[in-house]
Amino acid sequence: MNAPTLLRAARRRTRLIALSAGLPLALAVGVLAARMFGVDAGYITATAALLVAAGIAVWRARRLDTRWLVARLNDHPRFEDSADLLFAAAATLNPLQQRQRRHIEQRLQRVPPDLRPRWPWPRVLLCFLFAVLMAAAALLWPRNAVNPPAGADASLAGRVAANTAPVVRGRWLQVTPPAYSGQAATAGDTLDARALQGSRLQWRLQFGPQPQQAWLQFHDGRRVALRRDGDYWRGSDVLLRAGLYRLHTTPAMAEAGRAYRLDVVGDRPPQVKVITPAQTLSQAAPRQRTWQLRFEASDDFGVNSAATLAITTAKGSGENITFQQRQLTLAGSGPVTARRFAYTADLAALGLEPGDEVVARLSVRDNRSPQPQETRSASLILRLPSEQQVQASDLEGAIKKVMPAYFRSQRQIIIDAEALLKQQRTLDADTFVKRADAIGVDQRILRLRYGQFLGEEAEGGAKPPPTSDAPVAGADEGHGEGHAQDDGHDHGDASRDAAPVFGSASDVLAEYGHTHDHAEAATLLDPQTRAILKAALDQMWQSEGQLRQGRPADALPYAYKALGLIKQVQQAERIYLARVGDELPPIDLARRMSGKRDGLGNRGLALPARPPGDGTVGGAWRALATAGTPVDLDALTRWLDTHPDAVPEVLDVAAAIDALRQQPDCHSCRVQLRDQLWPALQRPLGPPARRAPADTAGRRYLDALAAPQEPAR
Numbered sequence: 001m002n003a004p005t006l007l008r009a010a011r012r013r014t015r016l017i018a019l020s021a022g023l024p025l026a027l028a029v030g031v032l033a034a035r036m037f038g039v040d041a042g043y044i045t046a047t048a049a050l051l052v053a054a055g056i057a058v059w060r061a062r063r064l065d066t067r068w069l070v071a072r073l074n075d076h077p078r079f080e081d082s083a084d085l086l087f088a089a090a091a092t093l094n095p096l097q098q099r100q101r102r103h104i105e106q107r108l109q110r111v112p113p114d115l116r117p118r119w120p121w122p123r124v125l126l127c128f129l130f131a132v133l134m135a136a137a138a139l140l141w142p143r144n145a146v147n148p149p150a151g152a153d154a155s156l157a158g159r160v161a162a163n164t165a166p167v168v169r170g171r172w173l174q175v176t177p178p179a180y181s182g183q184a185a186t187a188g189d190t191l192d193a194r195a196l197q198g199s200r201l202q203w204r205l206q207f208g209p210q211p212q213q214a215w216l217q218f219h220d221g222r223r224v225a226l227r228r229d230g231d232y233w234r235g236s237d238v239l240l241r242a243g244l245y246r247l248h249t250t251p252a253m254a255e256a257g258r259a260y261r262l263d264v265v266g267d268r269p270p271q272v273k274v275i276t277p278a279q280t281l282s283q284a285a286p287r288q289r290t291w292q293l294r295f296e297a298s299d300d301f302g303v304n305s306a307a308t309l310a311i312t313t314a315k316g317s318g319e320n321i322t323f324q325q326r327q328l329t330l331a332g333s334g335p336v337t338a339r340r341f342a343y344t345a346d347l348a349a350l351g352l353e354p355g356d357e358v359v360a361r362l363s364v365r366d367n368r369s370p371q372p373q374e375t376r377s378a379s380l381i382l383r384l385p386s387e388q389q390v391q392a393s394d395l396e397g398a399i400k401k402v403m404p405a406y407f408r409s410q411r412q413i414i415i416d417a418e419a420l421l422k423q424q425r426t427l428d429a430d431t432f433v434k435r436a437d438a439i440g441v442d443q444r445i446l447r448l449r450y451g452q453f454l455g456e457e458a459e460g461g462a463k464p465p466p467t468s469d470a471p472v473a474g475a476d477e478g479h480g481e482g483h484a485q486d487d488g489h490d491h492g493d494a495s496r497d498a499a500p501v502f503g504s505a506s507d508v509l510a511e512y513g514h515t516h517d518h519a520e521a522a523t524l525l526d527p528q529t530r531a532i533l534k535a536a537l538d539q540m541w542q543s544e545g546q547l548r549q550g551r552p553a554d555a556l557p558y559a560y561k562a563l564g565l566i567k568q569v570q571q572a573e574r575i576y577l578a579r580v581g582d583e584l585p586p587i588d589l590a591r592r593m594s595g596k597r598d599g600l601g602n603r604g605l606a607l608p609a610r611p612p613g614d615g616t617v618g619g620a621w622r623a624l625a626t627a628g629t630p631v632d633l634d635a636l637t638r639w640l641d642t643h644p645d646a647v648p649e650v651l652d653v654a655a656a657i658d659a660l661r662q663q664p665d666c667h668s669c670r671v672q673l674r675d676q677l678w679p680a681l682q683r684p685l686g687p688p689a690r691r692a693p694a695d696t697a698g699r700r701y702l703d704a705l706a707a708p709q710e711p712a713r
Contacts, residue, residue, distance in 0.1 A: 002108065003086050006115050007069050011061040013116040018060050020124050022053030024131035032138040072115050078107055165254035166214075168247065170206035170232075175199050175239075180367045181267075181301045194263040195239055201262075203235045211249035219244040219259070219654045220641060239264060244654050259658045261651055270299040270366045272377040275340075284347070284384045291345040291382050297364040297375075302336035304365045304372065309343055312359040313350055326350075330362070339364075347384070355386040410563045413443050413543075417552040417559065433550035440547030443559070447540040450566070454533060529569055536565035614639065617646075617680045624674040631670075633661050646680040653677070 026049030034042020066087055073083035085093065085101040086108075093101065173191050177183040178198045193201065205214065205226065214233045216224040220243060226233040244259040274280075276294035284291075297303045309328045316322055332339030341362060352358060360380045365372040416439050424432055539562035546555035616632075616639045623629045637657060644650050656673035663669055694702060 002105075003069060003073070003083075006112065007064065007066070010069075010115045010117065011064050014061045014064060015057045017117065017120060017124070018057035019053060021127040022056060023050070024128045025134075026050045026053050028131035028134040028138075031135045035138040069115070073108075073113070076113055078111075079104055164209055165251060166207040166209060166211040166249045167254060168205060168257070169208040170204075172204040174202040174204075176202070178369065180369045191260040192262070193239070194265060197240065197264050197266055199239045201237050201239055203233075205233045205247070206231060207233065207249065211251065211253075213250040215248055216245045217248050219637070219658055242651050244651060244658055246658075259655055261655065263651065267366070267368050267373065268300055269373040270297050270303050270364050270375045272297050272362060272364055272375055274377055274380065277380065280378055281381045281383070284382055286385055288384075289347055291347060291358070291360075293343045293345065293360055293362075293380065295341045295362045295364075295377060296338060297332070297341065297362075298338045299366045300337070302367040303332065303339045304367060305332050305339065306330070307332060307339075307341050307365075308363045309341075310361045310363065311345065311350070312361075313352060314357040314359070315351075315353065317355060324351075336367075352384055354384055356384050358382045358384075410446060410540075410559065410566055413439060413446065414556065414559050414563060416442075417547070417556055420552050436547050436550045436552050439552065440544050440555075443540055443544040443547055443555075447537055447544060450533065450540070451537055454530060454537070532565050533569050536562045536569065539565065617677055618682065621674055621677045621681060624670045624677075627667060627670070631660070633657055643680070647676065648679060 026046060029049045030042045030046020032042075033045035070083045070087070073079050073086075074081045080100075082100050082104050085097055086104060088097075088101075090098065090101075171189055171191055172187065173189075173193060174185060174187040175193050175195045176185040176199060177196045181196055183196070191203070195201070203216070203224075203226065207214065210228070210231075214226040214228075216226065216235060216237075218224070222243075224235050224237045224245075226235040239262060242264045243262050245262070246259050247253065247257055273296045274294075275296055276292050293309070295307075297307065307330045309330050311326045311328065313324045313326075314321055315324075328343065330341045330343055332341050334340045341364075343360075345358065345360070347358070350358060358381070360382075362377040363374055364377075365374045417436075420432070420435055420439065427435070539558045543555040543558035543562060546552070546558065616635055620631050620636050623631045637654075640647075640650065640653055640657070647653050653673070653676045656669065656676045660666065660669040660673050
């Protein structure tokens with residue numbers, strides 16, 4: 001016996017167990033339905049119950065899959081937890097696994113285990129007993145006494161039916177969406193619906209006994225009459241707005257029933273997306289001849305295959321501007337719900353000249369009937385350069401644009417070094433050293449930048465182009481970095497003989513003066529701050545050396561010390577001494593508040609009058625707080641019809657009003673309606689705006705007024 005045979009046997013036993021427990025219950029449910037609703041209903045119910053029982057049996061059997069079989073086989077010690085090798089492909093197994101697989105197959109053939117689930121006899125007997133009791137109760141239960149017995153007097157049966165209030169025995173609602181949407185019609189036994197605006201609603205109701213009249217009463221006063229067609233009452237309407245409705249008959253039904261809800265799903269207008277160009281305002285190239293336009297229009301139920309492209313050209317300048325409009329019809333491509341429109345505008349055919357502008361705008365429509373919705377895209381503008389701009393653009397090739405130098409901060413150098421250390425395992429040695437060297441170059445540039453504050457010269461400055469009479473390399477060996485041969489900080493003839501380099505800050509400084517050796521001109525820092533900055537430069541030097549050698553881990557301690565010293569330099573303060581005294585002339589208190597006040601108006605702030613609002617919602621909200629207080633629901637309904645945007649959900653408020661109208665003494669209905677009216681209450685006006693706080697001069701003036709007056713001397 002192999003593994004698939006064991007699995008089939010276990011599944012067969014599982015199906016038998018499920019059917020043994022489910023079949024008696026299904027038959028009992030069928031008997032109960034036949035007793036209550038008739039033989040036909042019993043057959044239908046029993047068939048449905050049997051199908052459900054069979055489905056449950058199949059589902060439970062399918063739960064026993066290969067993983068279950070492997071787990072059950074591995075529960076036996078003689079299979080050595082290797083049952084999964086029986087279901088693996090032979091080509092994927094190594095020789096040792098293939099040998100273990102043959103060993104397991106031999107044991108399975110020799111003594112096959114019984115993996116079938118045991119019969120749960122207590123549960124099967126309990127289900128059978130429960131089914132017998134249900135069937136017996138259904139057979140012994142008396143029939144409905146309201147139905148007249150067979151052979152009774154016909155007149156008596158008619159009087160009984162006339163005196164009995166109608167009851168809804170069957171209900172059916174079909175919703176047919178508009179043809180342009182392409183959606184299929186839906187039907188069901190629920191009278192609530194949520195459909196697209198413009199859908200056709202068809203009701204079919206069955207009453208017992210039959211009423212004289214029947215209609216649908218909506219919450220806004222509208223009625224939909226129902227006409228009798230045999231044993232059914234039919235009616236139809238077009239869904240244009242959301243609403244609540246109830247079933248009404250003559251004579252009135254025994255129970256009013258709940259209010260049914262109709263929600264409207266609006267058809268959204270199409271959406272237009274501009275693909276090309278990427279910007280709304282574009283500048284044409286000097287030699288541009290065409291303009292590419294690409295649009296994409298999407299809609300829920302489809303976009304019209306034709307779209308209108310409006311092109312407006314503006315010619316001239318100043319007050320002499322003329323406009324010319326053109327409209328083109330474009331054919332779309334792609335699916336109905338997402339069409340694409342493309343057009344290539346010929347600038348020469350439009351008669352455009354340098355300095356003119358062209359504006360393009362696409363209008364699309366959806367397939368809604370009878371009134372399609374239209375959406376326009378954003379206006380796309382193309383500006384043609386003027387003649388002056390064209391002439392200037394011809395010189396751009398001869399101009400060399402130099403971006404300003406970017407210096408990294410010490411904190412950024414630390415962040416880069418730490419990030420490089422985290423990536424060290426994923427990088428090869430050469431790449432790691434190169435990236436560390438690049439960070440070291442950034443550290444060098446930052447060190448030279450801070451060194452300028454101490455009067456140090458910049459390294460690696462701009463050099464003149466090489467000439468035939470240039471000095472031989474290495475002639476300056478032995479001299480200090482950045483100085484001439486006769487370096488004594490005199491910089492005499494040698495510096496003046498060399499040709500200055502255009503744009504070099506050092507050459508400009510050397511031409512008009514040599515001030516880097518003067519302490520007062522080199523820096524304005526005090527000696528203590530200079531010492532801290534010098535220590536920071538020393539730490540930067542050590543960090544740079546470690547980074548250039550490819551050791552960022554050894555450079556981080558120096559970099560952190562340099563960062564701390566730089567923060568101390570940034571926090572250095574200076575003390576400024578006033579050159580004049582602060583003795584002010586004495587104030588003549590006798591002249592205070594004695595100026596002329598002619599022509600000054602009243603500066604009092606007048607509160608704006610509160611506009612009178614509609615007190616319908618506020619009065620109803622206050623009345624609902626006290627039980628037994630009458631509420632004018634008709635006025636509230638009229639207010640809701642005229643202010644549909646005052647509340648988040650109009651139908652929720654209408655349903656709460658209808659529930660309170662049906663049950664005036666319902667406390668929960670009053671609470672629910674009061675909660676629904678809370679968002680519609682008028683917000684109270686805020687307090688008067690406070691004056692702006694006094695500034696420094698104003699506070700001094702107010703403090704002087706509050707200070708006690710000194711007697712005049």
